[in-house]
Amino acid sequence: MGFFKKLKRFFKEYKAIDVDFYDDLEELFVMGDVGIAQSEEFIDELKSTLHKKLIYDADEAMDVLKENVLKVLEADRDGHEYDFEKKKSVILVVGVNGVGKTTTIGKLAAMYKAQGKKVLLAAADTFRAAAIEQLDIWADRVGVEVINGKEGGDPGAVIFDAVKAAKARDVDILICDTAGRLHNKTNLMNELKKLNSIIEAEYPADCKETLVVVDAMTGQNALNQAREFKEATGVTGLVLTKLDGSAKGGIALTIQKELGIPIKYIGVGEGANDIKKFEPKEFVAGIFEGTE
Amino acid sequence: MAFESLTDKLQNIFKSLRGKGLLTEADVKTAMKEVKLALLEADVNFKVVKSFVKSVEERAIGSDVMNGLNPGQMVVKIVNEEMISLMGEGAELNFAPGQSTTVIMMCGLNGAGKTTTTAKLALYLKSKGKKSLLAACDVYRPAAVKQLEVNGEAVGSEVFKIEGSKDPVDIARKAVEYAGEKGFNVVLLDTAGRREIDEELMEELKQIKDNVHIDDTILVADATTGQSAVDVAKSFDERIGLDGVILTKLDSDARGGAALSIRAVTDKPIFFVGISEKPDGLEQFYPDRMASRILGMGDVLSLIEKAAQNVDLEESLEMGNRMKKGQFNFNDYLESMRQMNKMGGITSILSMLPGLGGQIPEGAIDEKVLARNEAIIYSMTKAERENPKLLNPQRKFRIAKGSGVDIMYVNRLVKQFAEMQKMMKKMPGMLRGKRGFGGLNLNSLMKNLKF
CATH class of the missing domain: 3.40.50.300 (P-loop containing nucleotide triphosphate hydrolases)
Structure with a gap:
């Protein structure tokens, strides 16, 4: 199963953010070939946003992560790339x-x-x-x-x-x-x-x-x-x-x-x-x- | 070469460990955390890394290691041992008993390098005295059959094909029959690349296996594959049953995580590794040697073997004798170049030396310069090659014209050659008794590099 499908299932299974949440998420990223250094960056970024915004709910965490991933994917697009x-x-x-x-x-x-x-x-x-x-x-x-x-x-x-x-x-x-x-x-x-x-x-x-x-x-x-x-x-x-x-x-x-x-x-x-x-x-x- | 970055990282980690007289539990833990990161960066499977790190830690902490004479060294030793056990024992292909034909099926994902590897394997088997028939069972990819034919011709193996047939099972069966009649020792079935999610194509492989007696089913896998390498191996094994794996593209800077993961997860051995695009770029896989290459300890064993295979001992001895007397001439130079090329070229030789592995940047050794020197020497007369002293300006001018290079290069070669001769006279002690590898002298090798 691909990384992205697993990510989807991951957020279905987690309800609240606990100790294992970040570890498991990192494992998922690494297993998905994102690379350890980049995975840690994604996780750290997520962690700090969740802290700042006082988010404890996995669904909301997912939205944040979604934003972050989208930000990366859209970074080098200006509408003229094709x-x-x-x-x-x-x-x-x-x-x-x-x-x-x-x-x-x-x-x-x-x-x-x-x-x-x-x-x-x-x-x-x-x-x-x-x-x-x-x-x-x-x-x-x-x-x-x-x-x-x-x-x-x-x-x-x-x-x-x-x-x-x-x-x-x-x-x-x-x-x-x-x-x-x-x-x-x-x-x-x-x-x-x-x-x-x-x-x-x-x-x-x-x-x-x-x-x-x-x-x-x-x-x-x-x-x-x-x-x-x-x-x-x-x-x-x-x-x-x-x-x-x-x-x-x-x-x-x-x-x-x-x-x-x-x-x-x-x-x-x-x-x-x-x-x-x-x-x-x-x-x-x-x-x-x-x-x- | 593959593993470079992993080797670099591990060596740095170990360097800091070795520097310490006493190791605390915390030291080991920090080091192992770094090892873990290095392995993950190298695409070693996440689960494999976890269990690897755990078992090294368990052995290193609480044992005699930390009180030993050289604890850092002990940790390196443990890592080395665990790495070898991760990759398992070396393995050989299964050959059919007696006179019967051995049938080897090559399978794998698209683009892993099946067709290229099939031809390489045929050449390897040829060197072992076995005659192979290549069967073109890839009926899908445009020009796949043609590619096999071109490669087959390059290695001198016959290709079996059925024009217009879309039935790989039939082709496989008839190829085996044909091989039996014509006295081939081995049939290599080059099958179509397939995604493991493609039920139909996976079923086709099963069909071949059900209808033809297969001795070895080999998965050809790309060494640059990431975390999914083990999934692919597992799913091929579950559907059709594998006997082993050939890892390709190890000459890239692939981090080679697949090499460390596949055996541990699937328990299938790695038979061979592909190390260049050339037909002879296939090497048998030795876990222990690979481990020591990964850890930057070099692979002298493989080097010696290569030398033994390729170097003419008597000739080398004689050359060595002349060297001692300072009579090394251009013919000897040519001969040593020729032997080096037979062993895979100077870059590949150096990469196997301890301490050098992973530290030779591509392009640092310009094989073109070596080729140019060769051309210059070929433009000399017999007498000039035997006696470089003859080379006066007129002769050098003629040689430059003959070899199509600037006279500057001729001068440079002759000058450096004279220096080399002088050096050799000065150090007969160093040369005496040390034949280096099968007569090849390492000092002269290193010297040649500067040309």
């Missing part, structure tokens, strides 16, 4: 191996296509065996065009060609797939910087979105992942995938709190339509009240 979708723009998708980058791109392409946009994909994962084929199959399925490189070829060349093609073909949204790479491999991260600068040379900042894809099952390591990718490519949004499994997903809270990267999309299944815009209010309401 503006890039209204312009002719480019999305660079980055992340470690196996988080679901290619699948996410397939889903995004399907979504934009359904909105009547002209989409182009760039298969710049020239490293992993059959990654290009995987993206080709997605492109076929969704019915969009794709710029291919050769396996083992230069990903920079693919991105460059794709950018040119996007302009020539008057494409609305260009989505670039990149090879999965562990964020602690300096050389691979440098390659990514290069890809990023090729794009930045052609697109103004407000028309470039960089999404880091994070597997919702990842533990505290995800924070390092997001940090390193942010440094290399100026990440502007987070996609949380595989939220339908037994994933805890608490790490998303930590990433947003620590790094200020807003969650933009969540992946909730394997079908082409299983991608959703992230709505903090709806999400938090889902956590605490079960409207989801």
